[in-house]
Amino acid sequence: MSETIAATTAARxxxxxxxxxxxxxxxxxxxxxxxxxxxxxxxxxxxxxxLVYSGYLSLFRSQLIGGLTFVGLGNFIQAATDPLFLAGVxxxxxxxxxxxxxxxxxxxxxxxxLDSGRLRFPRLIRLGIxxxxxxxxxxxxxxxxxxxxxxxxxxxxxxxxxxxxPNFLGAGTALYSIMNxxxxxxxxxxxxxxxxxxxxxxxxxxxAAEMDGAGAIRVAWSIKIPxxxxxxxxxxxxxxxxxxxxxxxxxxxxxxxxxxxxxxxTPNLYAxxxxxxxxxxxxxxxxxxxxxxxxxxxxxxxxxSTQRRERAK
Amino acid sequence: MTTTSALRRTPRxxxxxxxxxxxxTIVGIVALVYFLAPLLWLVLASTKTNSGLFDSFGxxxxxxxxxxxxxxxxxxxxxxxxGRWLINTVVYAGISGIGACLLATAAGYAFAKYRFPxxxxxFSVVLGAIMIPTTALAxxxxxxxxxxxxxxxxxxVILPSMVNPFGVYLMKVYxxxxxxxxxxxxxxxxxxxxxxxxxxxxxxxxxxxxITVLLFSLVATWNNYFLxxxxxxxxxxxxxxxxxxxxxxAASAGGGGAQADFTPIITGALVSVIPLIVxxxxxxxxxxxxxxxxxxxx
Numbered sequence: 001m002s003e004t005i006a007a008t009t010a011a012r013x014x015x016x017x018x019x020x021x022x023x024x025x026x027x028x029x030x031x032x033x034x035x036x037x038x039x040x041x042x043x044x045x046x047x048x049x050x051l052v053y054s055g056y057l058s059l060f061r062s063q064l065i066g067g068l069t070f071v072g073l074g075n076f077i078q079a080a081t082d083p084l085f086l087a088g089v090x091x092x093x094x095x096x097x098x099x100x101x102x103x104x105x106x107x108x109x110x111x112x113x114l115d116s117g118r119l120r121f122p123r124l125i126r127l128g129i130x131x132x133x134x135x136x137x138x139x140x141x142x143x144x145x146x147x148x149x150x151x152x153x154x155x156x157x158x159x160x161x162x163x164x165x166p167n168f169l170g171a172g173t174a175l176y177s178i179m180n181x182x183x184x185x186x187x188x189x190x191x192x193x194x195x196x197x198x199x200x201x202x203x204x205x206x207x208a209a210e211m212d213g214a215g216a217i218r219v220a221w222s223i224k225i226p227x228x229x230x231x232x233x234x235x236x237x238x239x240x241x242x243x244x245x246x247x248x249x250x251x252x253x254x255x256x257x258x259x260x261x262x263x264x265x266t267p268n269l270y271a272x273x274x275x276x277x278x279x280x281x282x283x284x285x286x287x288x289x290x291x292x293x294x295x296x297x298x299x300x301x302x303x304x305s306t307q308r309r310e311r312a313k
Numbered sequence: 314m315t316t317t318s319a320l321r322r323t324p325r326x327x328x329x330x331x332x333x334x335x336x337x338t339i340v341g342i343v344a345l346v347y348f349l350a351p352l353l354w355l356v357l358a359s360t361k362t363n364s365g366l367f368d369s370f371g372x373x374x375x376x377x378x379x380x381x382x383x384x385x386x387x388x389x390x391x392x393x394x395x396g397r398w399l400i401n402t403v404v405y406a407g408i409s410g411i412g413a414c415l416l417a418t419a420a421g422y423a424f425a426k427y428r429f430p431x432x433x434x435x436f437s438v439v440l441g442a443i444m445i446p447t448t449a450l451a452x453x454x455x456x457x458x459x460x461x462x463x464x465x466x467x468x469x470v471i472l473p474s475m476v477n478p479f480g481v482y483l484m485k486v487y488x489x490x491x492x493x494x495x496x497x498x499x500x501x502x503x504x505x506x507x508x509x510x511x512x513x514x515x516x517x518x519x520x521x522x523x524i525t526v527l528l529f530s531l532v533a534t535w536n537n538y539f540l541x542x543x544x545x546x547x548x549x550x551x552x553x554x555x556x557x558x559x560x561x562x563a564a565s566a567g568g569g570g571a572q573a574d575f576t577p578i579i580t581g582a583l584v585s586v587i588p589l590i591v592x593x594x595x596x597x598x599x600x601x602x603x604x605x606x607x608x609x610x611x
Contacts, residue, residue, distance in 0.1 A: 024501070027506075027507060028427055028429070028507060029427070029429045029430070030507075031423075031427065031506075031507030031508065031511075032423040032427035032429040032432065033423075033429065034508075035419040035420060035422060035423035035427075035511070036419070036420045036423045036424065036432075036435065038416050038419060038420075039416040039417065039419065039420035039476075039481060040420070040435065042416065042472070042475055042476050043439065043442070043476050043478070045472075046450075046454065046472055046473045046475075046476045047442055047445065047450065047476055047478075049457065050450045050453040050454040050457060051445065051450060051453070053453045053456070053457060054449070054450065054452070054453035057453060057456070106344075110341070110344060113337055113340065113341060116337070117333075118332065118333055118334040118337045118338075119333060119334075119337050119338055119341045120333045120338040120341075121338070121341070122341075124345070125341040125342070125344065125345055127594075127597070128344075128345040128348055128349050129344055129345065129348050130593070131348065131349065131352065131590060131593070132348055132351075132352075133532075133593075134532065134586065134589040134590045134592075134593050135352070135586045135589075135590075136535065136536035136538070136553070136554050136585065136586070136589075137536060137538065138536070138538045138554040138557060138558055139554070139557065139582045139585055139586055140351075142557065142558070142561055142578065142582055143351055143352075143354070143355055143579075143582060144351065145561075146358070146575070146579065147351060147354060147371075150367070151366045151367045151371070151575075152371060153354065153370070153371035153372055156370055156371060184347070184348065184351065187348070188348065192600070237444070241444065241446055244446065245446045245447075245448045245449075247448060247538070247539050248538045248539070251538075251558070252558055252561065254562075255561060255562035255565040255566065256565050268448050268539075271448075271452060272452075272539075272543070275452050275455075275543075276543065281452070281456065284452050285452055285453055285456075288448070288449040288450075288451075288452050288453070289449065291446065291449055292445060292446050292449035292450075295444070295446045295449070296444050296445075299444050300444075
């Protein structure tokens with residue numbers, strides 16, 4: 001008898017907190033949804049809906065007779081065999097292979113130098129390299145366009161030496177000149193990402209190595225670089241995304257060198273030209289959509305290849 | 314955990330042994346020259362008359378010191394439209410930055426600190442969206458906005474800029490490190506609602522991360538060109554990037570040459586970069602530590 005009373009009171013005592021716990025759990029769930037819903041709503045409207053709409057649009061083609069007609073994968077097949085689009089994608093692939101490694105190598109080098117403590121004026125150098133990030137791509141392109149041009153210092157120097165002025169925006173040079181602008185603008189940002197990661201490596205990791213007599217370069221190569229691999233991968237993926245979307249620099253330089261930089265110079269410029277000059281909105285949507293898929297695939301490959309290397313170790 | 318350790322300037326014993334090297338310092342100074350020379354050129358060019366640009370060496374002062382006249386020209390050209398562009402840019406970047414920051418903070422905090430049905434799944438969707446190139450969405454967004462009558466309004470630039478999936482990721486990682494569960498629990502026991510816990514306890518701890526997200530969202534919108542270019546065709550609504558590029562193509566369209574007036578564009582370009590450089594100088598602590606958050610776990 002007394003046992004059952006004890007048991008029921010125990011049960012009652014246990015039940016009340018549980019109910020209260022359920023109540024707080026419910027409140028917390030509601031709060032969590034309230035916190036995420038504003039973002040998710042805008043995410044849905046500004047990201048998911050346009051993405052789906054873009055896919056939908058790309059299945060149609062507007063024709064003079066008959067208006068909008070369903071063409072299935074017609075636009076995709078057209079893009080896959082469109083020499084202008086393919087040339088733009090290949091140009092960006094080349095850009096990626098040349099510019100991104102140079103930019104990231106410079107970022108890594110400066111990050112390691114700053115972290116090594118062997119630079120005089122480290123704060124000044126760090127800030128100076130980063131500052132171009134604060135310059136809008138449009139202004140950077142505009143400024144470099146002038147530097148490359150008639151009254152730029154290179155032409156002035158050539159004039160002084162009575163040699164022909166270099167043509168930075170010729171058919172063979174424009175792409176490299178654009179690479180320079182992008183490198184100038186983004187080394188600092190990537191350097192800071194890698195540098196911040198370097199700063200968070202526990203010093204014990206390489207104090208021991210240094211005591212064993214490993215040189216600075218060995219420490220950098222065997223300890224520091226592997227430790228900041230996630231940061232390097234992050235910068236690589238952002239660079240892939242940025243490269244394929246290249247638009248500002250060629251668009252700005254187009255007015256200076258219209259014969260070299262045409263409306264299909266980069267895939268993004270091509271999509272813009274299609275939509276706003278040629279009024280082929282559906283085809284433009286298909287081109288953007290395919291470009292998005294290309295970017296996702298390349299980013300995924302970058303991620304996968306680095307992961308595999310990690311596993312192989 | 315990693316975030317807070319990155320935030321605190323951990324005393325580095327290695328520093329004590331490292332001696333500045335002349336060779337490395339020279340490498341650093343060469344880099345500094347490369348990164349700062351174009352901006353020096355911009356400053357010097359802003360002080361020159363249009364003919365001075367052609368007659369004097371780019372990295373020297375030359376001819377008449379014309380900076381103040383150039384500034385006056387920039388701000389009075391076309392009935393002072395440049396000032397409008399500057400205000401538009403501040404408004405677009407400010408509202409987008411604050412909006413993106415608040416949305417990302419609330420969402421990142423919830424993903425980090427609450428377990429709720431669908432939470433993990435939703436977060437991985439947001440994470441996947443970091444890879445979606447924003448410009449691929451610009452044209453379909455433009456078409457949708459046309460149907461909704463939103464093109465040629467400030468909202469056309471602001472709304473898409475408020476969605477920052479990377480900011481959500483950054484704030485989630487940051488909140489995991491910065492907000493202690495026991496602190497939240499203590500506030501709950503004191504009877505605080507979940508919103509008060511967020512508003513009065515967690516927000517304060519999240520501030521450094523928030524400033525980073527604010528800063529980078531602000532810069533992204535300030536520097537954005539593609540989106541306003543396609544969304545706006547009323548010059549009164551342009552931000553600086555679109556306005557300056559129009560001046561540029563108008564000047565170059567006449568075949569360039571000495572008769573085209575480049576000084577207002579150059580001076581305008583200088584004016585447009587100064588605010589962000591100042592912001593970065595003052596908020597150094599934040600952007601450096603904040604980027605660590607993304608890099609360490611990324």
